[in-house]
Each structure stands twice: as C-alpha cells, then as structure tokens.
Amino acid sequence: MTTQTPVAIVMGSQSDWQTMRHAAETLAALDIAHDARIVSAHRTPERLFAFARGARDEGFKVIIAGAGGAAHLPGMVASLTPLPVFGVPVQSKALSGQDSLLSIVQMPAGIPVGTLAIGRAGAVNAALLAAAVLALSDTGLAARLDDWRAAQSAAVAERPQDD
Amino acid sequence: MTTQTPVAIVMGSQSDWQTMRHAAETLAALDIAHDARIVSAHRTPERLFAFARGARDEGFKVIIAGAGGAAHLPGMVASLTPLPVFGVPVQSKALSGQDSLLSIVQMPAGIPVGTLAIGRAGAVNAALLAAAVLALSDTGLAARLDDWRAAQSAAVAERPQDD
Amino acid sequence: MTTQTPVAIVMGSQSDWQTMRHAAETLAALDIAHDARIVSAHRTPERLFAFARGARDEGFKVIIAGAGGAAHLPGMVASLTPLPVFGVPVQSKALSGQDSLLSIVQMPAGIPVGTLAIGRAGAVNAALLAAAVLALSDTGLAARLDDWRAAQSAAVAERPQDD
Amino acid sequence: MTTQTPVAIVMGSQSDWQTMRHAAETLAALDIAHDARIVSAHRTPERLFAFARGARDEGFKVIIAGAGGAAHLPGMVASLTPLPVFGVPVQSKALSGQDSLLSIVQMPAGIPVGTLAIGRAGAVNAALLAAAVLALSDTGLAARLDDWRAAQSAAVAERPQDD
Amino acid sequence: MTTQTPVAIVMGSQSDWQTMRHAAETLAALDIAHDARIVSAHRTPERLFAFARGARDEGFKVIIAGAGGAAHLPGMVASLTPLPVFGVPVQSKALSGQDSLLSIVQMPAGIPVGTLAIGRAGAVNAALLAAAVLALSDTGLAARLDDWRAAQSAAVAERPQDD
Amino acid sequence: MTTQTPVAIVMGSQSDWQTMRHAAETLAALDIAHDARIVSAHRTPERLFAFARGARDEGFKVIIAGAGGAAHLPGMVASLTPLPVFGVPVQSKALSGQDSLLSIVQMPAGIPVGTLAIGRAGAVNAALLAAAVLALSDTGLAARLDDWRAAQSAAVAERPQDD
C-alpha cells in the first residue's frame, strides 16, 4: 500500500535536480508518492545525519540518492538507515560521471547501495527499481508496473525511421 | 516472514560461485532462504528465459545475479521479470571487473539493475540489500538485520593493531 | 549470390539508427540486400528471442547488431543463433561508448561477437566485414568489394590540402 | 567441406602462442584445418606484406590474427587482403590488453577487423566465429558447430558446486 | 611546539593500517605526536561524527584520513571539521585504488581534502605535508623537516647499482 | 594574522588563470592576501627554481599551484620548498584533466603535494585548504572560515526548484 510517502529522493545540490527529476517523474507516472529534498553530504552533514537517521520513522521505505563527483551521499545515507538505498551517479563535468559511479558503487562489504546508470537513465531506473520493491507488497502497484513495462515494450517500433 | 524461498542467486558459470557464495553465506547468516543456480545468458539462453519468466511464479521476491566480462545476465533477467534484480560484477581476468561493472550498471532507461561493488564486497552487499528489501514486510527480518548491522558496528576496533 | 536478403541489421532503439544507417548505406553501395529492424534486448526480449532463434530459417547469413551502454543485443543474438554476428558499439552519452565496447567485445569463450569500432566507423566496417564473408561464396560480390576497396585507395590524395 | 586449409592463424610473436593456441585447439575440435604462423608486423613487415597479399591465393578464407600492445598485425593484414580478418587482443603486461584491444578494434571506416575479447576467450571465439563463417557454405561444418554449441549448453550444471 | 598531539590518523578499517602506518612512522621520525584510530564512515557513522565534530576541541591541528574503494572517510571528516584534512587513497583490490583516488580527490567546491598518492607513498607524504603545515608555527619542527629533506636528498646515490 | 601575503598562487600559463582565479577569489572572500604569478615549469624553469627556492624567504606560508596535462609545476615547487604545496589539476583538452590529476597526485614518497579536484572546484578548495592551514595560527581567520562554512551550509535549500 502506498497511501503515505514511501520514497524519498535526496540529492547533493540543486544542480542535481536536472537529473533527479527524471526519478520524480517516473514515480509520478506510476502513482507513487515521493518527497524530493536537497541533502548535501558535504555542505550539510547534520541534515544528512538527521534525514538518514530518521528516514524509517518518517515512513519512507526506499531512498533514492543522487550525487556527482566524490559522491558520498548515497553511501552515507546507507550507513545510517536500514532502508534500501538506490544510488544515481550524476554526470560530472571533467570525468563524465566516472568519479560519481565509482564513489557510489564501490561500497565496502557491509553497507550496500544499489547503483544505477550514470545520469538520466539511472534516475529513471532508480524509480523503477523502487517501484519493483514496493510492488512486492502492493498488488495495485505491481499491476501498474506490469502495465508500464508492457507499454514500454509495445512502444518499440519494428523498424527504424529516417529523421 | 521468510518461510518460502524469497531469494534466487543466479550466476553465469561455476567459476562465479567463488564470488557469489558470499551472497549465499550472508543470506544464511540472516536466516533468509535462497536458491543458487547457474544460468548462463550466453551458453543457456533458454534456461535464462525460462528462469526469469517464471521467477515471480516460483515465489521469488528478489533476484541476485552475478556475472563477469560482458556480463549480460543481470540485465537480461531484469528485462524478463518485474522483480527487483541486484547485479554483482564478478572480477574479470584482464580488466579486473571494469567490463563486468559497466556491462551491468549502464542499463538504459526502462530496465533497472541495482548494481553492487565488484567482487566479494558486491556479493555480500547484494545479500544485505535483498535483506533490506525483504525486511520492509518482515519485522522479524528487520530486527535481525538491525542486529546484524549493530554487531558490525560494534566489531570495529577503536585503534589499529600491528600484525 | 545475394538474390535473397543475406544481412539483418538490428539495433536496440530508434536512436541507434543515426549510427547504424551507415551500415545500411555501405551494404547498399555494395548491392547487398539487408533488412533493418529494432530489437531491444531489454525492452523487447521476446522479440529478441524470436528474431535470433529464427534468423537462420529466415535466410539471413550474417547479422549486424548495434547497441549502446550496457549493450547486450549483439551477445544475446549470438547466444541464440549459429550465424556470424558482428557488433557495433554505439557511442554513449556519458562514457563515449567505452561501456558499449566492453559490453560487446568481452564475451566469454563459447559465444563470439566480432566487434567493430565505436560509432559510425564501426557501422561502416560491420557492413564491409559482412561483405567479405558473403564474398567467400559470391564471386560477383567479391569483385564489387575488390572494386570498392580499390576505389577507396585511389581516393586518398597524395598531399593534404589547406581548408 | 574443409579439405583444404581455410583458416590462417597469425600472431606477432612466439609469446602470443600461449594465447593463440586456444584458437588452434578450437578449430581442431571442429575439424577445421588451419595453419599457424608467426608474422610480426613490426619485426617482419615484408613477411606481413607477402602473407597478407597472398592469403587469398593460398586458399585461405578466414584469417585470425593475434597481437598485443600496439597491436598492428590484424589491421595491417586487413588492409592487404579482402578476406575477413578476426583480431584477438593478447593480454599485455602493463595495461592488461587495453592497449591491444584499442589498437585492434578502433579501425577507421574502410578496413574492418572483427575483434574478439582480450586473451584466451578471444582466441577461442575467433575460431568459433571463423567456423560460423565457413559453416555458411559447409553443411557438415554447420552440423558440427551446432553440435558443439549444444554440447556446450548441455555442459552447464544446474547448480554451483563447492570446491 | 608539538607537546600535545597535533595529528590524528584515522582509517576506515584495520586492513588500512598496513598502508597508514607509514604515515605514523614518518610522523614519529619527525618527532610529531599522533593518535591513530579506526573510524569507519560506513560501519561506524556515529563515531565518524563524534570524532570529526570534536577534533578541534581535542586539540588536533591536522587530520590524516585513509580509506579505500568508495572512500568517504576523508571527505566526510572534512565536512565536519574546519581543520585541514589530508586524504590517502588506499590501494583497492579490483581497481588498484583508482576508485579510492576519485572518491577522495573529486570533492565539490566548498569542502577540501588535500589528496596524496595511492598507497604507501601517499601515507608517507600525508605525514610530510602535515609536518610542513605544523612547521609554519614550530621552528623546531621546521628545522627537523629541513634536516629530513636534506638527508633524503643526500641519500640519493649518484649512479645505479646492479643488484 | 595575515597582514603580509601568506599565499602564492602560481600557474603554468595564462590559460590556467580561467581556473585559478577561483582560488584568488575565494582567498579574497576570506580576506587572505595572495600573489598570483605565472611560473611555467617547462618554459621558464629558471623562474620556477628562483620562485620555489625563495618562497619561504619571501614570506609565503602556503603555495597553490595549478597546471594541466603533464603538470609538473606543483611537484617541482614542492621539491624546492619546505612549505605546504596544494595542487590544482587544470582540465585538459583531450583527457579532461585525467593527465593533470595523475601528474600531480602520484608523487613519490618524500615530496608531498596536497591535490584538489580537477578544475574550478579544485581551485576553490585549494584556497579553502590554505585558509584552514593559516587559521591554525590566526584566530581571526579561523572565525571568518567558520562563518564562511556556516553560510555555505545555510545556503543549501531544503528542496530542489524547477528552473
């Protein structure tokens, strides 16, 4: 059941919203309530601690965290909450998100972050993965996700078109 | 409650077991039933299709998939089931798992794979992430996971020791 | 003899056509019939299976497959058909096709994909490699390919020109 | 029918044989005659020219070329013969074959090299790809290749075994 | 003056001590007191917060932080203290410290970590950089550091020796 | 107290100023005097020697050095002065600063360069790290730096805004 707000989307800065809003839009398309916040691991560590420590009590079930460069937000959130955390590496300027990806995915044994692709695709997929998790105990959402996937398949044209 | 078998662990070959058994051991430590199978995307594509198409009906809730090199197993399983899929990049010989990692994490928008770290750490963490997902609707498991995490924190010594 | 349609060009999405049409154009320049289709490994796995399983019976002799990011199409086609498969890594946004290249070329022993360069050059060359294969049993095509190569050599100017 | 010697295996040095003999063994397993030679692009350029220029007249149909580091052999052979050329990047000491791979696969439009994986897997697969090409006009070989692939699939165990 | 303990060395786990003790030994050689602790950003986030928040009040002047993989410790410490933080990327298993390096050095504008080389060299140099900082207000240490550097220069032989 | 000029900013060429002026601006915002100079390790090695040899006697306490490509300036300055040196990898054209980063950070044991992020973020952070060092013996600056950090934290919005 998703009557409350099961998904939190957190990101390191306003500039990450250009990427992370694709997560928000995908959740909305699946009728999943979410709350989007800026939580900078580096500039607002107290906010990070407060958010992550309290996330389960706030009623969140899944956390989507996006960050770029030395991207510590997803891993630090995961260290502070038992909830599943999905990380989105935001494409960085100099290294195109290779730094973001490694900073998020290469977590040591003990604290997992389920990491998605760099950039927009990763943001969309973080939402879909959150949906898949929530659908395990929400048959309505499971049906909506099945429909979404079926529609996606049906939308693939048989042949390429010249522009 | 985990009376059935909620987690499937699939891997591309026998040689991946050296890595993936760490997922199995971690699930066992948390008292989560699992089933470990070899499903090669490339050598047994029919088995892949049959497994992934039927995974939900078999009663699985989460799938952990490990593979190395041009690692297609996690993504192809994810394309064939609505269940959450967590991918473990197995360390490859020539490229140390960089190929495995990119082949698993860089999925296009539409089909998510929550990707963990290369190698053993990733296998352990895939199990912990599966546990976090299952704990959302299993208070007993949630308590066990909390205990596991607390024990892990408590086991960190205050100061380093010379060998 | 190439009276039927010996070459299938498959690609993961409409956006890949910008790259893959260079394969189509090169085949056309060599008077080789081809059929271009969109087959998404991830969004249309059933179509992938049906296509690849039936490719030999459809009369195809060579398959050119292009995809980007976690590019699973070429390898999965190769797992499902005994026909020679040539893969084209499409240039991806964040990683410039390094992910596409590794996802295609690093196949495990047992299932080969002959991989070409990233992007347009790879698409042209996949067509030329298909032509070289077909020319083994088609003397007319062999002559056309020889002419094409001779013309290419002759077109190289002796000295560079200022713009 | 493969009564003559349809496949040439060339490599840059004796040390590459440790990798390339896996191509030879795989061809032998499929009952395909082959000829293995050392042809160094850099130390024996005349031999390279003589071999590649004469390969079609020698009766070869497919050329497998392996080299490491700044691996120029596959591309230079391909520039000198219209036959299909499949390249195997040999794992190099410092860069683990990343240099070999890029030197072979990133050919410019006009001269294709179908590139396989770094190291042993690539050598095996070059042989299998050559077999797939030759099988297009050799029904006996096609049957043997189908059997080989079926046996490979059948050999995949259902479940992993502890050592 | 260095009568108190001006340098804290923190590391993510016991296994990092193999690298970080070179920092401790270098500080000892320069007669700089230090305190070495295990502070895991991921397994002991509370300890991280307590340590970093209190480091200035404990009397530390410089913090040396070493970690590997998705190495968040140096950056998170830097977010929580105004003291200068120097980061040491520990060599990781799969990626040889490339992940550690990018996770530490690619900090966003606002929170600096002065990053040293991967592994032992970085640990030694973190100590030397801490010494250079402390020497700005400690003429005794400045003299010891000058001597150390002069001795280092004098120890370089004029000609290489066969083993 | 910062009545003199405690920070030197040196860079390899005029083109680096586009990056390095962010260091200058950040120092200015913290009311720290600085002197910005062009010192090319390669084109003006005599100037490099004169500057670095004399930096301590000129009264500098910290040196910020920025360079791109085969970036030797920070390391060579560090070899010639006992002062703390902070290096800024300038983003290069072909390799996006990966060459700059490795050329600066991978110093051998014995001569440290505290390295910051590639590009503008690194320039800002080099200034902040210099400030943290100087603040150790300048309570006024320590207070200004605390204020700067607090203002930075306070400036982070709670929620992302659509453009």
Next chain:
Amino acid sequence: MTTQTPVAIVMGSQSDWQTMRHAAETLAALDIAHDARIVSAHRTPERLFAFARGARDEGFKVIIAGAGGAAHLPGMVASLTPLPVFGVPVQSKALSGQDSLLSIVQMPAGIPVGTLAIGRAGAVNAALLAAAVLALSDTGLAARLDDWRAAQSAAVAERPQDD
C-alpha cells in the same frame, strides 16, 4: 645544414592535417624544409611500404607521423625504415585520442616510435624534437632552436591577466 628536405610529415588522412599542420608551421618557423604527405596505413598500404622503404634514400632524416584511432602509421613506418620516427596521436572522436596514444606509444621492444602528446601540442613538439635531432649536426639550426626556446621563455608573462 638543411638545404635538402630533412623532414617528412606523413598522416593517415586529410582530416589529420588540421592537427599536423602545426608540425609544418613549427618546422617552417625554424627554417627546416619538410614534405607533407598523406599515407594511409590502412587504405594505401602499398604507398606506406613504398614511402617508408624509400625514405632514407629520398634523403629524409627524420619522419613525423600522425594518425588517430587504431593508429598504425607511425609504427609501421618505423618497422620499415631505420630513420627516427616521431608519432603524433591525433585526437579521436569517441575516445579523445586515448586509442591513438596507446596504438602509437605501446610499441614492442625492437621498433621505437618517439611519441608526443595527443593533438596540436604533440604536432608542435614533434617538429621541435625533429629540430633538436637535426641541430646535433647543424650549428645554424642549433642557434635558431636556442633562439626559439629563449623567445618562448621570454614570452611568458609574469602575472596572469583578466580577459
């Protein structure tokens, strides 16, 4: 003495001229005669052989070779002539010249190519390196090169300028 034409500049295609003309311009600035030609290793292998085999007899003393992607031209020229060969990696589209660099620099023991930086800087420097070689037996050129270097040093401003 440089009355004849001591330097040949060869490049793989017309498009490389945008890079390689910087070599030509630098040679011209030093009053060194040169001859610029297009020699494609892949599209005109016969021309490559004829050129490289005859280069010493044509009177060339140094060869500058530029190419991109799987850049085989410099190494193949070096395999066919005892003259010193300097290679310029042209910046490629997808991989920014990383492929060009590795294809040129990673030559096996026995056939050297002195490799310069990717792109324009490498082209300029190939000319300067050729000049340094020729200056060993041409005191007039040695003086001109000294002057050129002195002028370069003198042209470095003391301080950066805002735009």
Next chain:
Amino acid sequence: MTTQTPVAIVMGSQSDWQTMRHAAETLAALDIAHDARIVSAHRTPERLFAFARGARDEGFKVIIAGAGGAAHLPGMVASLTPLPVFGVPVQSKALSGQDSLLSIVQMPAGIPVGTLAIGRAGAVNAALLAAAVLALSDTGLAARLDDWRAAQSAAVAERPQDD
C-alpha cells in the same frame, strides 16, 4: 663514430634501474657509449638542474630519462636542455604505469619529450631511437643498427612452437 659518450641515461631512483638497464644493455649491444646516473627530479632538484643545464657541454647528444608515477624527470630535463630527450615510463605499482605515461607524454607545446612504451620495451626502444638519431651522422653506427634490425627480423621463427 662514438668515441665520446653520446648518451646519458638518467632515472629517478635506484629502483628504476631494473627497467632502465635494458636501455644500457641495448646501447652496449650497438657499441654506443653511455653514462647512467640517478637524478631525482623531486629529491635532488639541484642535481637535476645541474645535469640538464650542463648536458650539452658535457658532450651528450641524446638523453634517455626514465621515471615512474608522477614522472617529472623527462619533461624537466627537456625544459633545461636543447638536446633531444626520450622518456621511458616506468611501470608503477598501483596504476601500472598509466600515471607514468601520461606524466611524460602529455607535455605542452614548446618542450618535447619523445616517449616510449611503458617498462622494459620502452627502455630498449629508447636506446634504439637514440641509436637511430646518432646514426644520422655516424655511418658505422648506421651499419651496426641496420645489422641489428636485420638480425632481429631474421630471428623471428616461421611458426610458433609448443613449450
């Protein structure tokens, strides 16, 4: 004629001799006198300046410089002498010489270093390139180099041998 000592081999540390002695041995095989010295750019910058400034007056004609990691020696020598400098990237521990290579080859326009392959192959080839340069004005050496190259070609076996 090479009665004096035309080649200097310099390296950053004793540990580089394991690589650089291959340059010495190759020069010896060609009967070229050389002088091998340790010159650390970082630990002995004065020695670096003295050596490089005086190299032409000492009678050297070519300088071979090897270093690893943040390898500044070749470029700094080149900044201080008009003689041709050839750089050898020594294989480093963590990054296998990728850092060494980029630190040496990516020199800015104005100061060239002709860079060879990472490790032993590069050391051998630096010697061969020095020989090619010296042979331009030494017919005896030119003949010896031709013989060396011919012997190298002749030593390549026609076919690979099983061990």
